[in-house]
Amino acid sequence: xxxxxSGDKPFPSSSPDGASSATxxxxxxxxxxxxxxxSNIAGLVAVAILLFVVQGxxxxxxxxxSVVGQYLFSATVMQGLMRTLTITAVAIAIAVVLGTLLANxxxxxxxxxxxxNAVYVWxxxxxxxxxxxxxxxxxxxxxxxxxxxxxxxxxxxxxxxRDFTTAMTAAFLTxxxxxxxxxSEVIRAAIMSVPKGQTEAAEALGMxxxxxxKRVVLPQAARMAIPPIANETINLCKSxxxxxxxxxxxxxxxxxxxxxxxxxxxxxxxxxxxxxxVIVSVLTLIQWWLEKVMxxxxxxxxxxxxxxxxx
Amino acid sequence: xxxxxxxxxxxxxxxGAEKAVDQVSLTVEPGTAVCILGPSGAGKSTFIxxxxxxxxxxxxxxxxxxxxxxYERVGDTFNEVSGxxxxxxxxxVGMVFQQFNLFxxxxxxxxxxxxxxxxxxxxxKDAIEKGMSLLTRVGLANKxxxxxxxxxxxxxxxxxxxxxxxxxxxxxxxxxxTSALDPEMVHEVxxxxxxxxxxxxxxxxxxxxxxxxxxxxxxxxxxxxxVVIEEGPSSDLSTERVKEERTRSxxxxxx
Numbered sequence: 180x181x182x183x184x185s186g187d188k189p190f191p192s193s194s195p196d197g198a199s200s201a202t203x204x205x206x207x208x209x210x211x212x213x214x215x216x217x218s219n220i221a222g223l224v225a226v227a228i229l230l231f232v233v234q235g236x237x238x239x240x241x242x243x244x245s246v247v248g249q250y251l252f253s254a255t256v257m258q259g260l261m262r263t264l265t266i267t268a269v270a271i272a273i274a275v276v277l278g279t280l281l282a283n284x285x286x287x288x289x290x291x292x293x294x295x296n297a298v299y300v301w302x303x304x305x306x307x308x309x310x311x312x313x314x315x316x317x318x319x320x321x322x323x324x325x326x327x328x329x330x331x332x333x334x335x336x337x338x339x340x341r342d343f344t345t346a347m348t349a350a351f352l353t354x355x356x357x358x359x360x361x362x363s364e365v366i367r368a369a370i371m372s373v374p375k376g377q378t379e380a381a382e383a384l385g386m387x388x389x390x391x392x393k394r395v396v397l398p399q400a401a402r403m404a405i406p407p408i409a410n411e412t413i414n415l416c417k418s419x420x421x422x423x424x425x426x427x428x429x430x431x432x433x434x435x436x437x438x439x440x441x442x443x444x445x446x447x448x449x450x451x452x453x454x455x456x457v458i459v460s461v462l463t464l465i466q467w468w469l470e471k472v473m474x475x476x477x478x479x480x481x482x483x484x485x486x487x488x489x490x
Numbered sequence: 491x492x493x494x495x496x497x498x499x500x501x502x503x504x505x506g507a508e509k510a511v512d513q514v515s516l517t518v519e520p521g522t523a524v525c526i527l528g529p530s531g532a533g534k535s536t537f538i539x540x541x542x543x544x545x546x547x548x549x550x551x552x553x554x555x556x557x558x559x560x561y562e563r564v565g566d567t568f569n570e571v572s573g574x575x576x577x578x579x580x581x582x583v584g585m586v587f588q589q590f591n592l593f594x595x596x597x598x599x600x601x602x603x604x605x606x607x608x609x610x611x612x613x614x615k616d617a618i619e620k621g622m623s624l625l626t627r628v629g630l631a632n633k634x635x636x637x638x639x640x641x642x643x644x645x646x647x648x649x650x651x652x653x654x655x656x657x658x659x660x661x662x663x664x665x666x667x668t669s670a671l672d673p674e675m676v677h678e679v680x681x682x683x684x685x686x687x688x689x690x691x692x693x694x695x696x697x698x699x700x701x702x703x704x705x706x707x708x709x710x711x712x713x714x715x716x717v718v719i720e721e722g723p724s725s726d727l728s729t730e731r732v733k734e735e736r737t738r739s740x741x742x743x744x745x
Contacts, residue, residue, distance in 0.1 A: 374591075376587060376589050376591035377591060377593060377594070379544055379587070379591060380585075380587060380591035380592070380593070380650075380653075381593075381605075382544060382577070382580065383542055383544065383580065383583070383584070383585035383654075383663075384580075384581075384584075384604070384605035384609065384653070384654070384657060385577045385578060385580045385581035385605060385609050385657065386577060386604075386605060386608065386609055387573065387574055387577045388573055390608055390609070394604065394608060395593055398595050399593075399594060399595050402595070
């Protein structure tokens with residue numbers, strides 16, 4: 180058996196103060212760790228600033244908290260909130276579906292499909308969101324009639340574009356189509372991050388390309404894509420406030436409508452801010468939950484792997 | 491005489507100007523295990539990947555049970571088949587990879603039943619039952635619910651073998667099945683493979699395990715620079731008995 184070395188340790192070059200003995204019994208020493216004074220002070224300063232800001236807000240009479248309370252759940256604001264949520268949800272749904280399609284086009288062997296994708300992404304990333312929104316709203320000025328038929332051939336049904344592009348459809352299309360350009364790049368990167376061996380193993384098992392995409396590649400890509408897509412959804416939800424420019428009564432537009440009558444600008448903007456914060460908080464929770472679910476059932480199942488005797 | 495499970499006829503594959511596989515032919519009768527040996531860069535892996543069209547041969551044909559892979563014969567013409575038909579043709583050929591390539595988001599059992607349920611349409615209950623018996627066969631029945639990242643390399647490779655077997659392939663291709671394993675895990679994987687051979691599985695394995703090739707396989711093929719240098723019964727795998735000088739010098743280095 181190994182014996183522990185004795186605790187006495189000689190220090191030939193004894194410390195500069197000269198007072199320390201040349202031999203130290205290590206058994207009798209104690210350790211003193213560094214104290215992180217700097218980071219403690221920084222923390223205190225941060226808390227102080229936060230408290231200062233909060234009490235400044237709470238006491239500022241211009242905020243008129245009673246007015247905030249009065250309008251927070253008013254019917255107009257609630258309708259606006261619903262519109263903001265609807266536009267966000269529809270747009271992100273279009274973006275994920277179309278984005279997945281575009282990502283697959285980009286990764287295809289077909290050069291024409293890749294070129295179509297490149298032009299799409301280039302166009303929708305080039306044009307400012309607000310310009311696109313106003314353009315979509317005024318789509319009838321560009322094409323006065325829309326028809327369903329054979330390209331360059333006869334058409335079966337023709338609509339007046341004006342009847343078709345309401346402000347809401349313009350909003351859905353603008354945010355959906357532009358977001359799809361960005362989301363397709365996220366999904367493309369996520370698909371490429373799935374190792375090639377996964378596809379090869381599936382091919383060797385006789386799975387078809389479609390099935391491999393559905394069962395093997397996309398489930399693994401989704402895990403990678405969720406944090407950036409959640410991030411984009413949060414961003415999108417706030418960008419939807421631009422629809423005020425085409426008079427869609429969303430969250431921002433509805434509070435603007437109220438304060439243009441009552442002149443209570445600040446408290447109503449606070450109402451809008453509170454709701455945007457709530458939406459983003461909920462989205463963050465959904466993101467956290469999705470990441471946890473996607474991270475693998477294994478974590479949840481782990482207890483099942485430990486044999487009963489071990490518990 | 492029985493129809494060969496596999497017949498490769500002058501299979502060639504090049505990457506740019508480099509000929510990775512140059513007119514390699516190989517016939518494998520049912521129940522035979524063939525090991526492909528050779529130095530790295532000999533084209534062994536490329537050749538075995540050509541046998542299930544993971545690499546599409548530039549020239550030559552591969553026949554599985556007498557049927558051309560990737561083509562349909564009409565008279566003197568071989569018409570290329572659709573991706574969907576190729577997938578169906580591939581079901582007869584199982585493959586085990588160097589890096590295991592288990593589906594990371596599925597448990598061991600889910601990995602095994604994925605293709606039978608999704609491709610063959612086996613009812614889930616039957617697939618699970620068969621999957622469990624395959625896991626038992628590779629000694630991993632207690633790991634059915636484990637995910638690949640929770641398994642050792644050797645265990646992952648054994649699950650991968652079970653996954654290939656779940657499709658009841660007529661031929662099992664093994665591309666360096668033990669090269670990515672820690673030394674102490676090589677044995678457990680080779681034991682599973684030699685059991686399969688003794689049960690009559692037709693197998694082609696690219697391997698560096700000359701001992702395995704000699705004791706378990708029936709025949710060996712020695713490749714170098716994309717061509718077959720020598721073929722023979724695996725009992726001849728020794729420096730004294732091989733005929734070609736290059737085979738001998740290779741064996742002298744690895745034995």
